[in-house]
Amino acid sequence: MFFNSIAFAIFLPIVFFLYWFVFNKTKSTQNALLIIASYYFYSCWDWRFLFLLVFSTFLDYYTGIQIEKGKSEKSRKFWFWLSIIVNLGFLGIFKYYNFFASSFSDLLNSAGIKASPILLNVILPVGISFYTFHGLSYVIDIYYKRIKAEYNFVDYSLFVSYFPLLVAGPIERATHLLPQVKVKREFNFETAKEGVYQIIWGLVKKVVIADTCATYANAIFDHYTSMNSFSLIMGAIYFAFQIYGDFSGYSDIALGVSKLFGLDLLRNFNYPYFSRDIAEFWRRWHISLSSWFRDYLYIPLGGSKGGLWMKIRNTFIIFVVSGFWHGANWTYVVWGFINAVYFLPLLLSNSNRNNMDAIVLKWNFDSAKVIMSILYTFLLTCIAWVFFRASTITDAFSYLKRIITDRHFGSQYLENERYNYELLLLIGVFVLVEWNNRNKVEPLSGKKSLLKLSLAIAAILAFGTYSDYKEFIYFQF
């Protein structure tokens, strides 16, 4: 059940009605309903993996309590590592086993040793990377005594399985969500209204921007050997907007839906393409994952405390691991590595925290510099996205090489029966709307909201792409 499906459009009002009108007596009834709804939502993909989700929930719930109760450090450690190993074990088996087996076999074959890998015939359970990280952060926080273990299984289950964030995040923290589910929610009109605005804007991003860009990006990437330089450049830009619209659109809908139930989720995107350097980009892109890696990997590795070499090493580790988190393919690893390389000059010059302030433009030279730095950062991200989108690393290099060597910048008719330049106007308008509203969560609220809402609905109906339907990209991670 996708957020942009008819099934979800029926599911959501039913759950909303039951939540506020039938199960609204206590927080327990509210939570129970949300868990039932979440499990139903998840089982719409594949009910068999529901057992995995329930098992993972129970494991972290139980080990969390045992860690807290543990009288000796040895016992605490035992339960802690049990949770970590089982959680990562599941992730490893379902997500990475086949990749490692075939990579290892390729390595042996290239060394002249004949090997054929034993591969598992399993599909990747939807959202496993997300709910595993929920559970991990919870157990780690208990182990380091940052939070108390949750003894109410229903409340804890909701923290892990809450349907708006279950399959593609944001990756929540126990410190943020658990306190909210422990109290009865009261309906608040303004919050719910904000939620609706966010849902509608998320839909604009998904069906108008992401899915439309996808038809062009796919046509270009899938036939890149016959594309000219201009098409290839456009392909990278279209993919940049596809993945942004897709994932931030999903996050907006998730946050908006959650607001309808009175629960606030972590913000995941903050207009990342208006970043002035790559460090700022990573403070604005998939914020919940970046901060997860910062708190649970970068800092435990020593963070920036151990001198320059340590900082560089840790930065490369988190970017490469982050790339690998996205998928079992070397292209993601290289994508992560490239971002670490982009980060390096900022680290060496100690300027990775330079652009913490809001962007203000005026008619002066400094503003021109800001615009240039935004464009430069966008260019860097587009180059990295080529690796993210390409099927292989060789394809990615060939794609980039062809941009430079082809040197034809004319219009080109693509496989999707469209010209390569046709989406430029749509993207331009989208960027302008986002730029003018960069200090808000979404652009629809505020003055003339009814008019803006009507325009957004008209855009969803008239400019959306439906017949060439695309799943949310981040579901595969």
Add this chain to the structure above:
Amino acid sequence: MKRFLIFTGKIILITILISVVLDGIYTAIFMRSKDRGKIETVFNSKAENYDVVILGSSRANNHFIPQMFQDKGLKTFNYGMSAAHLFEASLMLKLMVERKWKIKNVIVEADLNLAIGHRSKPISSKFLPYIHNSTVIRDHFQDEESFNEMYYLPFYRYIKYDSKIGFREAFFTLIHKRTNALENLGFYPLQKNKNGNMKNNIVKLNPLPHNKSYEEIKSICKANNINLIAVMTPMCENVKGMDYFDKVKKAYPEIHNYENAVTDDKYFSSCGHMSDEGAKIFTARILKDFFNK
């Protein structure tokens, strides 16, 4: 909560209103379309006289050269459409009759498409803008999947088939941007393609014993005194399951088998589609066999 329900109600109302307005605008635009495609042209036409009308899929569109008919004094147009099934060919003929066209002969390409009983969604979607303006179209789609949504939900059909009748197509129709669909009297010539796929496997293909759309075409022609010439058109040399054409002949004896009229691969652009040169040979043969006065 009451305020929220009113707010949600407003959004639903706005959505319905916008859908109705957009539906009206798009439909009005397509109602004025004449120079973009064959379906639009037929729908918006008035009574016309034709000696020969050609119907079918790309294997009609790329294989019959109307100019060669015209040179013989036969007013002809090729209404074959790439990716169309007999469902669309039948509907085209119904529309022509509804518009009181006087047609002496209909040539319908009936071969591989006899194995398909359903509509071609991308092609049939081009009829949908007119669903409220033509009883023929409405009735033709009556038993189709999602008919109720397409008919009763405003703008639904434009959303469902946005790549064919969505904003882009409506915009180009509005500005009268021409396509090449109507050039060469509807014939689309193909060039010899060095990389064309010259193999085909139709072993699993079987003609439906009673293809509803084909039977419709037959009865429309009979009811309107139109001479129906149903033909199977050529395939390349390397086809597995060539007995398909015998099966067609057995099920529909009135269909003329021209599968062997052109066989040499040099006359093909791909296995199921002849090049311009092949089309010339094939059309000459059809003219000789059916229109040799």
